[in-house]
Amino acid sequence: MSQQTWDVIVIGGGPAGATAAATLRQAGRSVLVLEKAKFPRFHIGESLLPYNREIFDELGVWSKIQAAGFMVKRGAQFWMGDGSMHTRMDFSQGSFTEFSESLQVERAKFDDILLRHAEELGADVREEALVTEYLVQKERVTVKFRVKGGEVQEAHAAFLMDASGLGNFTANKENLRDYYPGHKKISIFGHYSGVQMTTGNEKGDILIIRRENSWFWMIPLADDKVSVGLVLDQAQFKALKMEPQQVFDEAVLKTRAVRERMINAKAISQGHVLTDFSYTNRKLVSERLVRVGDAAGFIDPVFSSGVMLAMITGRQGAKVVHAAIAAGKAWTFAMKRYEWATRRKVGRFWQFIERFYTKHFAQIFFQPTNKFRLLCAINCALAGRTRMTFGAKWRLRLFFTLVWIQKYHPIAKPIRIR
Incomplete structure (x- = not known):
């Protein structure tokens, strides 16, 4: 020794x-x-x-x-699972954000x-x-x-x-x-070719597809290589009583916004599993x-x-x-x-994550407004700026106040999450 x-x-x-x-x-x-x-x-x-x-x-x-x-990443797109609506976060458009792009x-x-x-x-x-x-x-x-x-x-x-x-x-x-209460998750993921991703100025965007109680990520790593993953509750996964890849494949088929992009997809690697998300x-x-x-x-x-x-x-x-x-x-x-x-x-980040799975957050987040530069403040936070200005901080507080109001007194158009 x-x-x-x-x-x-x-x-x-x-x-x-x-x-x-x-x-x-x-x-x-x-x-x-x-x-x-x-x-x-x-x-x-x-x-x-x-x-x-x-x-x-x-x-x-x-x-x-x-x-x-x-791959250069200029933005993040958030989609409803049925493809009915989406919103895009363009990092170059935030007045509180100093860096306009990132990487996949x-x-x-x-x-x-x-x-x-x-x-x-x-x-x-x-x-x-x-x-x-x-x-x-x-x-x-x-x-x-x-x-x-x-x-x-x-x-x-x-x-x-x-x-x-x-x-x-x-x-x-x-x-x-x-563990954070209610946030024990499992992710099932792999790399695929033949996935139809965004092009032009939106090439390189990560896609987050919101389902009722779960979500997909789609991350372009190269021109013909995309990381695709499903995140869902462990309890939900266990209740399905299926193998991880079966759960993933069925979720793809039932999620229009993912299915249409993966219609010609071929697995490079698949069936990877990660459990026990969100702990301190x-x-x-x-x-x-x-x-x-x-x-x-x-x-x-x-x-x-x-x-x-x-x-x-x-x-x-x-x-x-x-x-x-x-x-x-x-x-x-x-x-x-x-x-x-x-x-x-x-x-x-947790204040966004904790609310992401709620309907009232989605109803505000998927129908954004830049009035009072609220969208700029959200952009700044999700771009990862850690030293927030006072202007960005109070706008974030206002945004989450609106999310709270939406829960009890709707101020945004109701939307369905399917």
């Missing part, structure tokens, strides 16, 4: 872990990244938000991402770019290294991990950053996970430990917030860890501020 010492050990090499590692290396810290998989590897969560660009620039990785040739990415390639960038900055990246134990002590953190050949190794650091994703390694060990951890920080990305919590992906929140928390978490090491402390008040700030950022 070999032993080594680092400033920081990062569990996980996805967007949160790679961002944390790159940020720490920019600050001059020694970093060990332990990633259980061998990159590149398949992953879901392929649609980015415009404000990812800020972090790409700060990390110095934007030129590498540009060179990868990913194949995560295998995208995540590999980020991890290799952290490695080029000097992070020691160990792939196929499964963390099995960790121990936080007064003066250091000890981590045990199993490498590909089965050997167990041990490493020590001043701090541990958990970027283990939905594995939620340290929080699960401490029994900290809480009761603690994001403790002595010598900071949780980032999905290991800080996960929310329903309907508004494509996952990668951006992962990278924001990875960068901000790394900054407070660097400051704590510089101060020679195991815990700082700045770490607690990081936790509060993370919950606020997640909360901004």
